[in-house]
Amino acid sequence: MSRKAFINAQRIVVKIGSALLTAGGKGLNKSAIGAWVEQITALKQQGKEIILVSSGSVAEGMARLSIKKRPKTLHELQAVAAVGQMGLIKMFENKFQKHGLHAAQVLLTHDDLSDRKRYLNAKNTLLTLLDFNVIPVVNENDTVATDEIRFGDNDTLAALVANLVEADLLIILTDQQGLFDADPSIKANAQLIKHAEIDDPLLDEVAGDSQSGLGRGGMITKVNAARLASRSGASTVIVSGAIHNIIKNVLMGKNLGTYLISTLAPLAARKQWLAAQLQLKGTLSLDAGAVDVLKKKGKSLLAIGVKSIFGEFHRGDLVTCLDPNGKEIARGLINYDAKETRKIIGKSSQSFEKILGYVDDDELIHRNNMWVI
Numbered sequence: 001m002s003r004k005a006f007i008n009a010q011r012i013v014v015k016i017g018s019a020l021l022t023a024g025g026k027g028l029n030k031s032a033i034g035a036w037v038e039q040i041t042a043l044k045q046q047g048k049e050i051i052l053v054s055s056g057s058v059a060e061g062m063a064r065l066s067i068k069k070r071p072k073t074l075h076e077l078q079a080v081a082a083v084g085q086m087g088l089i090k091m092f093e094n095k096f097q098k099h100g101l102h103a104a105q106v107l108l109t110h111d112d113l114s115d116r117k118r119y120l121n122a123k124n125t126l127l128t129l130l131d132f133n134v135i136p137v138v139n140e141n142d143t144v145a146t147d148e149i150r151f152g153d154n155d156t157l158a159a160l161v162a163n164l165v166e167a168d169l170l171i172i173l174t175d176q177q178g179l180f181d182a183d184p185s186i187k188a189n190a191q192l193i194k195h196a197e198i199d200d201p202l203l204d205e206v207a208g209d210s211q212s213g214l215g216r217g218g219m220i221t222k223v224n225a226a227r228l229a230s231r232s233g234a235s236t237v238i239v240s241g242a243i244h245n246i247i248k249n250v251l252m253g254k255n256l257g258t259y260l261i262s263t264l265a266p267l268a269a270r271k272q273w274l275a276a277q278l279q280l281k282g283t284l285s286l287d288a289g290a291v292d293v294l295k296k297k298g299k300s301l302l303a304i305g306v307k308s309i310f311g312e313f314h315r316g317d318l319v320t321c322l323d324p325n326g327k328e329i330a331r332g333l334i335n336y337d338a339k340e341t342r343k344i345i346g347k348s349s350q351s352f353e354k355i356l357g358y359v360d361d362d363e364l365i366h367r368n369n370m371w372v373i
Contacts, residue, residue, distance in 0.1 A: 003253040006237075009168040011049040011130075012251070013234075014040070015158035019175040020241040021056035021088070027063040028056070028091050032241070036173075037095040039247040040135065044101065048251070049130045051165060052103075053138045053158035054092070060084035085139065092137050102134045107141035113160055114279055114318075123164050130165075155221040159228035159236075163276050166266070170229040171250055172222050173241030178258035179219055181206050195259040198230045203260070226260040231275045233266030235259065274318070274331060274371040282311030282319040282338060284345075284364075291323045294330050294372050300363035301332070301370065303352075306345040312338045315360075332370030335361040 016036065023029040040050050058077060061084025062070065071077050085105075092103045106126065112118045129136045138161055140154060155172060162170045181202075182190040196203060207220035219238075226236035237250050239257025249256055266272075286294075290305025301321065313319055314337045321330040336344065341364065343355050349362040 003255060003259060006169060006251050006253050009251060010047075011051075011165060011167045012043075012169045012171060013051045013053060013158055013162045013165070013167045013229075014171045014173065014247060015053040015154060016055065016173045016241060017154075017175060018055040018059045020173055021054065022059040022063060028060055028087060030091065033091055034095050035244075036241070036247065037092070037099065039245060041096070041099040041101060042248060043251065044133070044135075051126060051130070051136045051138060051161060051167070052092070053154055053161055054088060055139070055154040057081040057084035057088050057139055060087045088139070089137060092135075096135055102132075103137050104129050104134045106136050106138045108138060108157065108161075109141045110279060112141075113164070113273075113276065116273065119164070119273055126161070126165050153221045153225075155225035156228065159225035160276050162229040162234045163232040163272050166232050166272075167229070167234050169251075170226065170234050170236040171247060172225065172236060172238045173246065174222070174238060175240065175242070176219070176238075177240045178238050178256075179203070179207060179223070193258050194255060195261060197263050198227055198236075198260050199263060223260070228276065230260075230262035230264050231266075232272050233262055233264065235262045271371045274333070274369070279318065280311075280320045280331065281313035281317035282309060282334070284309050284319055284321045284334075284341075285326075286321055286323060286329070288324055291329055294321070294370075298367060298372070300367045301330070301365040302349060302362070303341070303344045303364045304346060304348050306341075306364065309338065309341055309345060314338075319365075321365075328373060330365075330370055330372045332365035334365055335363060 020032060021029060043050060058070065058081050061080035061082070064083050064087060065080060067080065071080055089103070089105045096103045108122060112122050126136050138157065140157055158170060158172065177192055179193045180190040181193055184190040193206070203223045207223045222238050229236050237257050237259050239246060239250060243249070243256060246256065284306050285308045287305050287307050290301060293299050293305065294301060313334060315335060316333055318331060319334050320328050321332070323329050334341065340356060344352055347355065352359045
């Protein structure tokens with residue numbers, strides 16, 4: 001997709017970072033929010049579908065409670081987020097109502113997307129809101145999320161939402177112009193990367209951590225988010241949200257920010273769900289023959305091709321598959337629990353009954369329940 005093709009993008013996910021929303025931590029930036037809402041309203045009038053992913057609940061809560069340093073303990077963060085969420089959604093609703101539109105608050109945890117039924121329910125809810133001409137405002141449900149079920153940052157959440165609704169484009173608005181080939185705060189002649197293919201290894205070398213201290217994500221999380229979004233065929237633009245009419249200009253194909261081009265064919269819906277899961281329950285180490293069968297022949301994973309396993313998991317849990325060099329090459333839903341798997345790895349399926357006393361499935365992971373990278 002060239003930038004000019006953005007004109008035809010129909011369903012767009014827009015993520016706005018904490019530093020932008022809260023004017024560097026000084027409370028909600030009313031004028032900036034008003035400007036973004038005005039742009040989104042104009043795009044809605046053109047028939048575009050927009051989903052907002054909004055950071056800022058913790059930063060807004062800190063401002064309301066006059067807290068200078070971001071809390072570190074989970075219960076303090078959850079309490080501050082609960083306070084900030086009230087101001088955040090109220091602000092969006094008030095701004096959109098001035099243009100005759102409604103906003104809807106959608107709070108998600110990773111558990112909502114790791115369970116297949118809840119994943120589909122979240123998808124249907126978002127699509128129904130779009131049908132109602134409502135702007136969904138998505139945020140992580142900080143007040144109930146534990147460390148085990150956190151997305152980690154709203155860049156990741158935005159990418160998963162892009163997968164969820166099969167968006168055409170992900171726009172990540174940040175307080176930086178885009179991704180540079182070096183740290184511009186250190187190297188004066190650092191150059192903005194205008195475009196790159198999503199699998200370009202250079203991206204990992206040049207992306208850094210968060211500089212503002214308000215959010216949880218730096219440029220590396222934005223690059224990883226773009227890679228997640230690409231699994232459903234969405235390309236990503238990382239760009240400064242402070243630029244005048246930035247959302248409209250991006251969708252007009254203007255050469256702004258960093259355009260990370262998806263080179264992947266969209267995955268089937270079920271395999272998108274598998275690919276999007278961040279909570280892996282176990283690891284299988286495969287031999288070269290098994291890797292070849294999965295990558296080149298598209299077949300199921302048999303126990304005979306597994307050399308070792310790590311972790312404790314149950315039947316139906318998500319596990320990752322590594323090649324002999326330790327690189328992830330697939331992930332899928334396993335048909336046996338960890339105790340059973342340890343007994344049958346390296347063995348043919350014909351021997352399962354003798355080893356276990358029963359046979360549930362001939363395959364360790366069926367190809368329909370597997371995503372191969």
